Structures are given as structure tokens and as C-alpha cells.
Amino acid sequence: MNSSRMRFWLPLLLMCWGLLGACASLPNVTGLGDKLEPAGAPTVKTAKGELSDARARALLQQRWAKGGLNLQEQAALEEAATGVPLIAGNKCTLLFDGPQTISEMLKAISAARNSINFETYIFDQDELGNKFADTLIEKQQQGVTVNIIYDSVGTLGTPKEFFERMRKAGIRLTEFNPVNPAKVSGDSWKVNNRDHRKVLIVDGKTAFTGGINISATYAKSSLFRSASRPTDKSQVGWRDTHIKIEGPAVQAFQWMFVRQWAGQAQDELPEADYFPKPVIAGDKVVRVLGSDPGGKFEIYKAYALAIQEAKKSIHITSAYFVPDQQTVDALKAAARRGVDVRIVVPGVSDVGLVMYAGHAYYDELLEAGVKISQLKLAVLHAKTAVIDGQWSTVGSANIDTRSFLHNSELNVIVMGDGFGVEMERAFQEDLKDSNPVVLDEWRHRPWANRMKEWAARFMGYWL
Structure with a gap:
């Protein structure tokens, strides 16, 4: 079964499994900032x-642009909510689209000298997947320790032989939360909980994360990175974003990988220098947030606080935008207090149910002044x-219930307007390649679409 078909029926499959257990809920974050007791710094x-x-x-004051967030106060609130400190001294490289990201990742893998830890949701056996597998096998044979965590549901369409070839070469692989309960020890089988992270850590010095899986869908650039503007979507690659981190923050990535491995693998990680002495690589201050099912909702809380505290603008690019009502209310409140709230969402999607579930919120968001493209x-x-x-923030978490409740996710928050300028530039490029949703026109959409939205919203918890 190819990966595109698998992703089409996957939400329905997870919904059926999810019905076997009780529905969890997100925490009440309304006014969270007023309830926290942050430290002075x-x-x-x-x-x-x-x-x-x-x-x-002083460090955060240097990065505080007047008229916007007070980064010192925001950082203190965020730490009080998540329990995760900031890490200074990093270099952050924003990576646009598949080709640029894949090139940087393969370059880092090829330069590895000690260890490679790789965690992914989808790992397809296609031209790109085979190239990654071949490169990882080559490094393992050169004496580099290679460890891989891949999600069981995300790789349902990938032949077992693909992973077995890497195992025979000496690579250690762990299948996250196998669909087959016979492969799970004890009573820990919770098939609705998935590992949605996309993380690569090389030599404990360089880390990557974002939305890009290992799939041929990323072999081509999306529109704004193409030399010409194609009109046929078959000529266009998926639009995605990754980030490359160098510096002390890489240790936070490494600890999350080690913890994930320990919670899933029967064997311990082989010995390697996973935590070399950290060095200053740049001037970026970051927070590395990992969230897990049944955890403390770190990424959700960080998003909620940032939206609530926004003074000027909220610019979001969201692949699967199915917000809970608290997030909807926070976005509406921000727009009504004069914040420029803009959201870029899919016009076409690999999972139609999710797209229609998000459509169900457009009317009230648009009416409140939120701009959607x-x-x-x-x-x-x-x-x-x-x-x-x-x-x-760049990461793997979508703005939907599944990401915040049932997935292991990882997002990086970068503080300061230096990186913010790059993010804004990318957002504006996405706007150029988007069509605005106009409220009056939206209210005259076909009734068939409305019925799809209603049905999808009913199933939104499991999507």
C-alpha cells in the first residue's frame, strides 16, 4: 500500500481504535498567564x-522590539507553564521545503563521526527513503553508531524488508508503539498514541526538526522556491519547513531521543559519545519543547500563552488546522483587540477529512477579524x-487535538526578532501563493461542503 493511500484512511483507523478508550481533554488555558507565578527572570x-x-x-532585553512581546516576561511565563528553561548560544538555520532540508540532513549524516540518532513518523521505501537508508547503512559500516525510531502507524505502508535491511547492516531500530499488540510488553498498548516527531541528531552537535518526513513527496520544491510558477500540482512538491540547530540546545534533543528510546526499546542504546561538551555556536536563545501523550501539554501551553500575550501580530502556517475551542476563542480575542491575526492553511490536503474539519471553524474566525488564506x-x-x-516556533505539532493529546511532538521556540524576520519573510511568501478566504463568499459555499464539514468536525477529536 502506498503512503498517500495509507494517510487517506489512517484518521478513520485511529478513530476506530480511539473509540475503544475514553476521550482525554486539553487543560483550561484561558487566562493562564494571570494564574502563573513566574520567577523574576x-x-x-x-x-x-x-x-x-x-x-x-539583559540578554532578552537586547531581543525585545518595542511595541511587541516583552520577551523577558513572556519567557518567564512560558517557563512557569512548561518547566523548560531557555538555552543560549545556538545557531538556528531556517530550512524551506524538502530539497533544501533533505540536502542539509544528508550532508550532516555523511559528515557524522560518532553517532546518528534519527526519529521519524513516516519512512517510505521510495527513491528518497532508499537514499537515506543507503547513507545510514554506509555510516554504520564506517563505525558510526546509528539508532532509528520509526512510528508503527506512520510506516504501515513500508515493507518490513526495508527496515530489516538496515538491521542486518548493524543499525539499531525501534518500532514505536507497534500496531500488533503481540509486539508490546505488558499492558502498555495504546495504539492511538503516536510518535509524530521528525528529529535527526548528528554527533550530539547538530539537530534537525520540523514537519518533513522521509518521503518522495519532498523531492520537489513548492511554489515560491521554484524558478518558474507551474500550474499543474503534479509538478509541485509539498510545502514544509524544518530548522537546523547547532549549539548547547542539541543536548535537549538528545535527551528526548534517549528517553523515547528507553520507553520503547527492549535493548539499551549502544555506547557512543552522545553528549559531547557543548560549545557556543551562535547567538540564538531557544526553548526545546517535547510533549507526550498524558504529559504536561508543554507545546499547547506555549502556543496558548504566546497567542494570549500577542500585541501586534500572530502569523500561523498550519498543515492540519483543527483547533480546539479555547484556541479559537484566543485567536478571536486577539483579532478583536487589534492584533493582526493571519493563518495560512491548505487549499489542497493529503487528508481531506482534516481539511474539512478545519473549515468548520472558518466562519466564526473570519467574523471576528481573523484573516485566513x-x-x-x-x-x-x-x-x-x-x-x-x-x-x-518550528516543529512537528499541528494545531489540532491529535497533536496536543495523542502524539509525541517536538517544537523549537526561538526568541528574538533576528530569526523572526526570517520567519516573517517565509510567511509573506506563503501569502503570495495563497487565496484569501472572504467571509461573504465563504457563507455561500456549497451545502455538500457544509455537510462534509459537519461530519468531519464530529470526528475532529480523532483526526
Whole structure:
């Protein structure tokens, strides 16, 4: 079964499995910032240790653009909500689309000297998947320790022989939460919980994350990175975003991988220098947030706080936009207080049910002043946001219940307007390749579409 067909019926399959258990719920985040008791200054860790309160405040003050978020206050609130400190001294490279990201990842893998830890939701056996497998096998044979975590549901369409070839070469692989309960020890089988992270860590010094899986759908660039503007969607690759991190924050990625491995694998990780002494690689201050089913909703809370505290702009690019009512209310409230709230969503999607579920919220968002645009031709798969041009996030989490409740996800938050400018530039490019949704026209859409929206919204919890 090919991956596109698998992704078409996957939401229905997970819905059926999900019905076997009770529905969980997201925490109440309304007014969360008013209820928290943040420290006087956020915790900022560096390659040389933790900064004093005065130095932490000074560092964030340098990145505070007047009229927007107060980064010091925002960072302190976010730490109080998530329990995760900031990490300074990093280099952050924003990667647009599949070809640029894949090129950087393969370059990093080829340069590996000690270890490669790779975690992915989809790993297809196609031209790109085979290229990754061949490169990883080559590094393993050169003496580099290679460990892979792949999601069982995300790779349902991938032949077992594909992974077995890597195992025979000496690569250690762990299948996350196997669909077959016979493969799970004890009573920990919860098939609705998935590992949706996309993480690559090389030598404990370089890390990648974002929305890009290993699939031929990323072999071509999407519209705004193409030399010419094709009119046939078959000529266009998926639109996605990744980020490359170098510096002390890579250790946070490594710890999350080790924890995920320990919770799933029967064997321990082989010995390697997974945590080399961190060095300062740049001037970016980041927060690495990992969330897990049944956890503390770290990514959800960070999003909620940033939206609630926004002063000027909220610019979101969301592949699967099926917000819970609290998020809808927060976006509406921001628009009504004068914040420029714009959301780029798919015009075409690989999972039609999810797209229609998101459509069900357009009317009330548009009426409140939220501006929605649908990306043309390219399938949108990016999960990014930039708020007030200073708070940016790139990661694997969609703005939907599944990501926040049932998936293991990983997002990086980058503080400051330096990176924010790059994020804004990418967002504006997406807007150029999108069609705005106009409220009056939207209210005259076909009744057949409305029925699809109603049905999809009913199933929204499991999508």
C-alpha cells in the first residue's frame, strides 16, 4: 500500500481504535498567564552554565522590539507553564521545503563521526527513503553508531524488508508503539498514541526538526522556491519547513531521543559519545519543547500563552488546522483587540477529512477579524508560527487535538526578532501563493461542503 493511500484512511483507523478508550481533554488555558507565578527572570542555560538573573534579563532585553512581546516576561511565563528553561548560544538555520532540508540532513549524516540518532513518523521505501537508508547503512559500516525510531502507524505502508535491511547492516531500530499488540510488553498498548516527531541528531552537535518526513513527496520544491510558477500540482512538491540547530540546545534533543528510546526499546542504546561538551555556536536563545501523550501539554501551553500575550501580530502556517475551542476563542480575542491575526492553511490536503474539519471553524474566525488564506497547488505540511515578529516556533505539532493529546511532538521556540524576520519573510511568501478566504463568499459555499464539514468536525477529536 502506498503512503498517500495509507494517510487517506489512517484518521478513520485511529478513530476506530480511539473509540475503544475514553476521550482525554486539553487543560483550561484561558487566562493562564494571570494564574502563573513566574520567577523574576527566566532561566537561561549556556555552554558554560546558567546565567544570573541580571544577565538573563539583559540578554532578552537586547531581543525585545518595542511595541511587541516583552520577551523577558513572556519567557518567564512560558517557563512557569512548561518547566523548560531557555538555552543560549545556538545557531538556528531556517530550512524551506524538502530539497533544501533533505540536502542539509544528508550532508550532516555523511559528515557524522560518532553517532546518528534519527526519529521519524513516516519512512517510505521510495527513491528518497532508499537514499537515506543507503547513507545510514554506509555510516554504520564506517563505525558510526546509528539508532532509528520509526512510528508503527506512520510506516504501515513500508515493507518490513526495508527496515530489516538496515538491521542486518548493524543499525539499531525501534518500532514505536507497534500496531500488533503481540509486539508490546505488558499492558502498555495504546495504539492511538503516536510518535509524530521528525528529529535527526548528528554527533550530539547538530539537530534537525520540523514537519518533513522521509518521503518522495519532498523531492520537489513548492511554489515560491521554484524558478518558474507551474500550474499543474503534479509538478509541485509539498510545502514544509524544518530548522537546523547547532549549539548547547542539541543536548535537549538528545535527551528526548534517549528517553523515547528507553520507553520503547527492549535493548539499551549502544555506547557512543552522545553528549559531547557543548560549545557556543551562535547567538540564538531557544526553548526545546517535547510533549507526550498524558504529559504536561508543554507545546499547547506555549502556543496558548504566546497567542494570549500577542500585541501586534500572530502569523500561523498550519498543515492540519483543527483547533480546539479555547484556541479559537484566543485567536478571536486577539483579532478583536487589534492584533493582526493571519493563518495560512491548505487549499489542497493529503487528508481531506482534516481539511474539512478545519473549515468548520472558518466562519466564526473570519467574523471576528481573523484573516485566513489557503495555499494554492502545493500540499501544505508546515507547522510554524511567528508572533509579534519575536516569538517563533518550528516543529512537528499541528494545531489540532491529535497533536496536543495523542502524539509525541517536538517544537523549537526561538526568541528574538533576528530569526523572526526570517520567519516573517517565509510567511509573506506563503501569502503570495495563497487565496484569501472572504467571509461573504465563504457563507455561500456549497451545502455538500457544509455537510462534509459537519461530519468531519464530529470526528475532529480523532483526526
